Amino acid sequence: MIYVLYTIVAIICIYTARHYWFTLNRLFGFQRHPYIDIDTADWPPVTILVAAHNEEKVVANILSALMNVKYPVDKMLVVPVNDRSTDRTREIIDGFVEKFPGRIRPFHRTSGKGGKAAALKDAMELVETEVILIFDADYIPGAGLIRQLTAPFFDPEVGGVMGRVVPMNVGANLLTRLLDLERAGGYQVDQQARMNLRLVPQHGGTVAGVRRSALREIGGWNDNSLTEDTDLTYRLLLYGWKTVYQNRSECYEEVPETWQVRRKQIMRWAKGHNQALVTYGLHLTFGKHKATLRERIDGALLLGVYIMAPVTLVGWVLALAVFYKGIAPLHGIIALFSITAYAAIGNLAAFFEIAAAVKLDGNRKRICLLPFLVLGFTVSIFSVSHAAFAQLKDAITGAEFHWDKTERFRKVES
Amino acid sequence: MSSYWAVAWLFLATGTLFFLPLVPAMWEFYRKTDASALSVIQQHSGDVRYFADSFRTYLKGLDPTLQQCSTSGRPTMGTMPDGTDYLVLGSGDQAYQLPLGEKGQHCPMLIAAASDLLLPSDAKFSKDIYSRGRFLGGSNNSYRAILADQAAHLGENSSVTRWIHAVGEFSAAEGCKLYGRVSSENVIRLEGGCQFTRLNAPTIEIGDRPPANLPASAVSPGRSAWDLTTRILHEGDFEIRAGDTFQGSMVVRGKLHIGAGARVFGNVKSEKDAVLDSGARVEGSLISAKRLLIGRDCRIHGPVIAEREVIVASGTCLGTPESLTTVSAPQIKVEEGVIVFGTLWAREHGEVVTRS
Numbered sequence: 001m002i003y004v005l006y007t008i009v010a011i012i013c014i015y016t017a018r019h020y021w022f023t024l025n026r027l028f029g030f031q032r033h034p035y036i037d038i039d040t041a042d043w044p045p046v047t048i049l050v051a052a053h054n055e056e057k058v059v060a061n062i063l064s065a066l067m068n069v070k071y072p073v074d075k076m077l078v079v080p081v082n083d084r085s086t087d088r089t090r091e092i093i094d095g096f097v098e099k100f101p102g103r104i105r106p107f108h109r110t111s112g113k114g115g116k117a118a119a120l121k122d123a124m125e126l127v128e129t130e131v132i133l134i135f136d137a138d139y140i141p142g143a144g145l146i147r148q149l150t151a152p153f154f155d156p157e158v159g160g161v162m163g164r165v166v167p168m169n170v171g172a173n174l175l176t177r178l179l180d181l182e183r184a185g186g187y188q189v190d191q192q193a194r195m196n197l198r199l200v201p202q203h204g205g206t207v208a209g210v211r212r213s214a215l216r217e218i219g220g221w222n223d224n225s226l227t228e229d230t231d232l233t234y235r236l237l238l239y240g241w242k243t244v245y246q247n248r249s250e251c252y253e254e255v256p257e258t259w260q261v262r263r264k265q266i267m268r269w270a271k272g273h274n275q276a277l278v279t280y281g282l283h284l285t286f287g288k289h290k291a292t293l294r295e296r297i298d299g300a301l302l303l304g305v306y307i308m309a310p311v312t313l314v315g316w317v318l319a320l321a322v323f324y325k326g327i328a329p330l331h332g333i334i335a336l337f338s339i340t341a342y343a344a345i346g347n348l349a350a351f352f353e354i355a356a357a358v359k360l361d362g363n364r365k366r367i368c369l370l371p372f373l374v375l376g377f378t379v380s381i382f383s384v385s386h387a388a389f390a391q392l393k394d395a396i397t398g399a400e401f402h403w404d405k406t407e408r409f410r411k412v413e414s
Numbered sequence: 415m416s417s418y419w420a421v422a423w424l425f426l427a428t429g430t431l432f433f434l435p436l437v438p439a440m441w442e443f444y445r446k447t448d449a450s451a452l453s454v455i456q457q458h459s460g461d462v463r464y465f466a467d468s469f470r471t472y473l474k475g476l477d478p479t480l481q482q483c484s485t486s487g488r489p490t491m492g493t494m495p496d497g498t499d500y501l502v503l504g505s506g507d508q509a510y511q512l513p514l515g516e517k518g519q520h521c522p523m524l525i526a527a528a529s530d531l532l533l534p535s536d537a538k539f540s541k542d543i544y545s546r547g548r549f550l551g552g553s554n555n556s557y558r559a560i561l562a563d564q565a566a567h568l569g570e571n572s573s574v575t576r577w578i579h580a581v582g583e584f585s586a587a588e589g590c591k592l593y594g595r596v597s598s599e600n601v602i603r604l605e606g607g608c609q610f611t612r613l614n615a616p617t618i619e620i621g622d623r624p625p626a627n628l629p630a631s632a633v634s635p636g637r638s639a640w641d642l643t644t645r646i647l648h649e650g651d652f653e654i655r656a657g658d659t660f661q662g663s664m665v666v667r668g669k670l671h672i673g674a675g676a677r678v679f680g681n682v683k684s685e686k687d688a689v690l691d692s693g694a695r696v697e698g699s700l701i702s703a704k705r706l707l708i709g710r711d712c713r714i715h716g717p718v719i720a721e722r723e724v725i726v727a728s729g730t731c732l733g734t735p736e737s738l739t740t741v742s743a744p745q746i747k748v749e750e751g752v753i754v755f756g757t758l759w760a761r762e763h764g765e766v767v768t769r770s
Contacts, residue, residue: 363448
């Protein structure tokens, strides 16, 4: 029992070191933004896919924003992917098509497999350009964002691009404020550090882009994947394509405002991530492919982030069991207390990462909310563990995954 | 002390220690002093002319005064609504009559000229300058920002700390230091020894002898590098021999060497240094994760990006008049006799070096 606990603590230590490495790199290391300065170019034609499933509350905002971006009008086509919506989404999209003739080509999908990946896969029949950008319907791109996300594709090594997601409904309640902090840590530090260190920045599936020839080479969208973005990241990596992160390509999004919606969202992410872990984990780490050694190591650690929640839970249980059973560890009672405490509290390096991100963003007072993140992490750790166990159960019983759309909270504009 | 009190004290002490960090958290949660979304400027597109446009808007209030000075030919002084002192000149040489001509003189006023503006040498101008006509600055001057509605010229060893925009041609004599954005709607000309960070114009000529033969569009009509979707990924170093032609995009995980007169129809990337010998042509982008050494008389059609340094030898053309491009790296050294169509952006330091 004690050796299992040692193993768990050792794994947590690896993730702790990784968090500190990323944070220190972000604070003191060389920052890579190689493509952000491309402001004059013979811009390539792009297709912008807007994934929309029952998005009447938000779809008008993103279409309006896209009609106002600074990109050559004759080189940009917006394709709203209306995936089996039963609300006013279709009507709103068609209104925009009429208002902006030739600039929007809608893809109304009325049947077929559920999920974003399946919808994007079907919509590819309308895509003729080498550069494809993808947005979820609740995002609001700024004027320069399309150029910024397109610029990295001048590099023939780049297969995918990811921008930074910034919550816009921060002040709604405690949850949105905590999610704002989590997002800051995840993008401002974690993603940018992986970009700096030439590791594996993750494709997020929105505020993102993909090269059509790369997508074709890796076999297109995987509609069996629960998180098409994670799946895409790893398949691109295995085929020698880079995913790059652009920290200054920021875009507003709406984060969940209720714990129930947040729980569903993170459970879906966890299941998708774990699915990718099972699918690509071994091959990425030991297989023959085009990823570099550092990409193999970081990619494997990235794949394991969601499985760490149940592992940590097991660590808690084992720590208690070891303590009450009086099992003596290698170096006596002090070591036992240390291990117990570490296993119980888990990896606090994430807090340091978030604090650093808030500092880098120039915000000051919101850092005071840091202790509340214990609450957010507690909810996450149990939700993600629940997702992992449910996924295991589904695998045994053969149950199919039900794709839950994230609820929107924006008021419909009249 | 009874054991009950001891337990109570223990709970109280533990509870206090637990809740202490939550006090500022609760305070911030209820007060919401920092609860707005991170500022993302939705309409900011990174336009190099952003400051110049803002300054032009700021100057709208001076239009009647400029008109008046233009008619009367006399200077006027005053204060802008934000408290900035201004000096409006009616004719170009009036700056010479004002107390600016003494060596090392500091002018703390915004200067706006209704016609051409001629400024004396050895002066420091700590506020923005606007000229409706041509702008001609003396040598050894220091400026904050300049907006010229026609051509602008900086005398030798002058410096600009923030930005300069000329509707007409912009030229800088030897030894100028251009720390901020420099843009022109026509052409930028820099002489030897100039330092720069961000230049943007349809044509940027480095030195007084630009390449003789401007590049024609080299990709076959109706096609671009984006149509060539085949890609070669090569582990280790790679060389395209002199005079060879390569079609398709290429990623080299080691060093890349493109021989003299070789042509690449596609986008090129090297994970290490890339060296182009004289007369090489790339009909797409040229990217290096380290350094780019571009030899004499090369032609690059698309963006030129290096994560460390770009060195460009004389006779080279980057971009074309029809297809503007960006050259970007933390450090850029450009020899006299180079021409860039579009943007030349040295994030840390750019320098014009004399021909070797």
